Amino acid sequence: MKKINANSALKLLQQNLVLCGILVLIVVTAIVEPKFLGAANLNNILRQLGPLPFAALGMTFVIIAGFIDLSNVGVISLVGVLTMGMISFLGQVGALIFGILLGALLGYLNGLILTKCGAMTQAEVLFITYGMSSVYTALALLYTKSETLRITSSTKPYTIFTTLGSVSIGIIPVSLIVFLIVLVIMHFFLTRTIWGRSISILGGNKDAAFLAGFNVEGTMRLAYTIEGIMAALASIMLFSRVTTATATSGSGYETNAILCVVVGGTTLKGGKGSVLRTMLGVVLITMLGNCMNMLNLSTYMQTIMRGAVLVIAIWLDNRKEL
Amino acid sequence: MENANDYILEVKDICKYFPGVKALDHVSLSVPRGVVYGIVGENGAGKSTLMKILSGVYEKDEGTVIFNGETIEHTTPIQALERGLSIIYQEFNLVNTMTVGENIFLGRFSLNHGMRGTHKKARELLDSIGSSINTNSLVGDLSASEMQMVEIAKALSFDSKLIIMDEPSSSLTSEELKKLGIIINQLRDRGVSVIYISHKLDEIFEYCNIVAIMRDGCVIDVKPVEELTRGEMIAKMVGRTIENEYPPRAHFVGEPLLEVKNLNTRKLHNISFTLHKGEILGLVGLVGAGRTEIIRAVYGADKVKGHETLLEGKPVRVSSPKQAKKAGMALVPEDRKREGLILPFSVQNNITLASLSDLTHHGVVDSSKEREIAERQIEALGIKTPSPDTKVVSLSGGNQQKCIVGRWMERDPKILIMDEPTRGIDVGAKYEIYVLMNKIVEEGGAIIMISSELPEVLNMSNRVLTICDGRITGEFNPEEASATEIMDKAIG
Numbered sequence: 046m047k048k049i050n051a052n053s054a055l056k057l058l059q060q061n062l063v064l065c066g067i068l069v070l071i072v073v074t075a076i077v078e079p080k081f082l083g084a085a086n087l088n089n090i091l092r093q094l095g096p097l098p099f100a101a102l103g104m105t106f107v108i109i110a111g112f113i114d115l116s117n118v119g120v121i122s123l124v125g126v127l128t129m130g131m132i133s134f135l136g137q138v139g140a141l142i143f144g145i146l147l148g149a150l151l152g153y154l155n156g157l158i159l160t161k162c163g164a165m166t167q168a169e170v171l172f173i174t175y176g177m178s179s180v181y182t183a184l185a186l187l188y189t190k191s192e193t194l195r196i197t198s199s200t201k202p203y204t205i206f207t208t209l210g211s212v213s214i215g216i217i218p219v220s221l222i223v224f225l226i227v228l229v230i231m232h233f234f235l236t237r238t239i240w241g242r243s244i245s246i247l248g249g250n251k252d253a254a255f256l257a258g259f260n261v262e263g264t265m266r267l268a269y270t271i272e273g274i275m276a277a278l279a280s281i282m283l284f285s286r287v288t289t290a291t292a293t294s295g296s297g298y299e300t301n302a303i304l305c306v307v308v309g310g311t312t313l314k315g316g317k318g319s320v321l322r323t324m325l326g327v328v329l330i331t332m333l334g335n336c337m338n339m340l341n342l343s344t345y346m347q348t349i350m351r352g353a354v355l356v357i358a359i360w361l362d363n364r365k366e367l
Numbered sequence: 368m369e370n371a372n373d374y375i376l377e378v379k380d381i382c383k384y385f386p387g388v389k390a391l392d393h394v395s396l397s398v399p400r401g402v403v404y405g406i407v408g409e410n411g412a413g414k415s416t417l418m419k420i421l422s423g424v425y426e427k428d429e430g431t432v433i434f435n436g437e438t439i440e441h442t443t444p445i446q447a448l449e450r451g452l453s454i455i456y457q458e459f460n461l462v463n464t465m466t467v468g469e470n471i472f473l474g475r476f477s478l479n480h481g482m483r484g485t486h487k488k489a490r491e492l493l494d495s496i497g498s499s500i501n502t503n504s505l506v507g508d509l510s511a512s513e514m515q516m517v518e519i520a521k522a523l524s525f526d527s528k529l530i531i532m533d534e535p536s537s538s539l540t541s542e543e544l545k546k547l548g549i550i551i552n553q554l555r556d557r558g559v560s561v562i563y564i565s566h567k568l569d570e571i572f573e574y575c576n577i578v579a580i581m582r583d584g585c586v587i588d589v590k591p592v593e594e595l596t597r598g599e600m601i602a603k604m605v606g607r608t609i610e611n612e613y614p615p616r617a618h619f620v621g622e623p624l625l626e627v628k629n630l631n632t633r634k635l636h637n638i639s640f641t642l643h644k645g646e647i648l649g650l651v652g653l654v655g656a657g658r659t660e661i662i663r664a665v666y667g668a669d670k671v672k673g674h675e676t677l678l679e680g681k682p683v684r685v686s687s688p689k690q691a692k693k694a695g696m697a698l699v700p701e702d703r704k705r706e707g708l709i710l711p712f713s714v715q716n717n718i719t720l721a722s723l724s725d726l727t728h729h730g731v732v733d734s735s736k737e738r739e740i741a742e743r744q745i746e747a748l749g750i751k752t753p754s755p756d757t758k759v760v761s762l763s764g765g766n767q768q769k770c771i772v773g774r775w776m777e778r779d780p781k782i783l784i785m786d787e788p789t790r791g792i793d794v795g796a797k798y799e800i801y802v803l804m805n806k807i808v809e810e811g812g813a814i815i816m817i818s819s820e821l822p823e824v825l826n827m828s829n830r831v832l833t834i835c836d837g838r839i840t841g842e843f844n845p846e847e848a849s850a851t852e853i854m855d856k857a858i859g
Contacts, residue, residue, distance in 0.1 A: 237731050237732055237734075238730045238731055239723055239727045240730060242723060245712075246709055246720065249709035249710065249712050250705075250706075250709045250710065252705060253705075253706055253708060253709055254709070255668070256666075256668060257688070257692075258687075258692035258693075258721060259689070316709065316710075316712070317711050
């Protein structure tokens, strides 16, 4: 009886490892650095939650479908510079719509190229999306001529973007509210709609899905289109906060997004996962970054820590199978 | 007191626990030198677990293993090999992109002083078992039977004293099986012991000297093969008596339902056939003859052009499984795990897979309806599962197969295509699948069945087509034709 209790406790711990990690992190940092729980820092953490949750959310869909995407770096950069550039031509609403549509288009294009290439293994997908990322980044460089664009030099109003970037209702930033709405919609989409289901089924077993009459290629393109839209939203949140856009502003988002997804407990093998879990992953990774800053860890050390967390997350995921 | 050295392998009181199950319960076996030792049992009886403990894939929880007079506490697969214990798994352990010679001595080329020596040594090993495979061929180009020869040669290259063959015949044709029998006899004559694990009792009777029967993690009985009848063996395996292995043949054949005309690909030549309502049509042929290619083309799974498909006399276009599904076809694929099941998913999700689009409103899946479908099929097919939410991967092979059949039954398919419908399924579950097949044709459906088990085809089909080298070579009424006549046409 005692053994069973210990076992189930262990299981509970294993299933809620991220949550436990977050708690441990909060307690330890709060003891070492009491300022951590101060209002100023909490506000800071909430504001840091801007672009990354969107990027991680999109990545969740692609990973559940059994693939991966390195191109969101390029998508974030290209959407950022073009959307900012479009404010002066289309106005702020037009630019916002343009940015989201551009993200969807680039994502769809990724999916189209992958299906036309017949890329069905993760390695093929990895390299093709990496290549697409270079293309998008290069296009962004061509457009900006390597210069930094500033939202303040737009000739039309841009209040939507500044609102998204720096206004808070109470202590909750507007960008976070937008994200929570998107999160609920995407959670519903993934778990309750046939399209979301198809994405999970695809990740579970492509051959079986095909023989059961699913449109495998169409579903794959759908997953990448969602990823594109989410990358575009991440891009808009990013330049709204920093008020500038460059051809490389997306860099680092692919690994950080994958990190959040995996740490959240969505397996890289595909088929299983949840956007809510990814959200926990985002919280953990963001807090980890914040804690390390509070504890005055160097940037290099922080990079090492992120890498270690990713390795541990994959290790734990594989142990779960046993 | 027996001399311990008479036995190559002694296993005493082995227990193995998995979360929630006792996979092996005080299992004891003694395998003498130079015999073929059969192990039979239904799926889940513990055969594979036992083998995985012997080869070092799993760790035992209790008990002792004595191999070749030496007590083995811990072992790893490579240590087991070096001690002289080889396992040939159902799914071969070969590198498809390397040559035969390279595979036999994989990672041990220095043993033979380079590649030339390796190929020479590989040749000798293959010659010693009477195989003429070129050592420079790529393994990926070989047939299943040839790959098995390579595996046996590999086992011999380690100077194995005990070779365990796990379901060695599952991908062999009957001709290839005869060859395997000869080789097993040669191995025995050399003093090598063979543990032969199989569902197919005919093979056990033909090749084995001693047979151990396992059920639910226990060894039920160990006897010389001569002292057992087929019926006794089955009764001990399933723990009850099965009067018949096959239900009475169904007779509901009506007018033409599906006509396929002039199907041609690189591998198939002029395939034309008709399937009637209420008919079970058996396709017989060697592995690689093109049986699976035919049904994949008919089902739209492979891109094939130029042939004509008529459904109830009207031409239809089937260029994807999606269209096939719309036309009322269903496919139960050969490889359950690779092509049939979504392994990380629940029983429910696997059953509703093909009907998902029917239970959605504006894109939203109706989960109560989904539950209803799952429960209906679990009930109708007698799927043994703790709950519809159980992961399908934890079910036995027979119950997994029923999940796939149930997936299609929900759609009332007009044409059910079954590729090796009972592969790797135990005797009891086989019978239930046969009964299901009869029920489908009784309700006006029709079945195309591919099977490598001739008795199954002969007992279940209304009509048999033999396929050889991508051509239809004969058509038989299985109630009149003999097995030899049919095999004669299938071999070509």
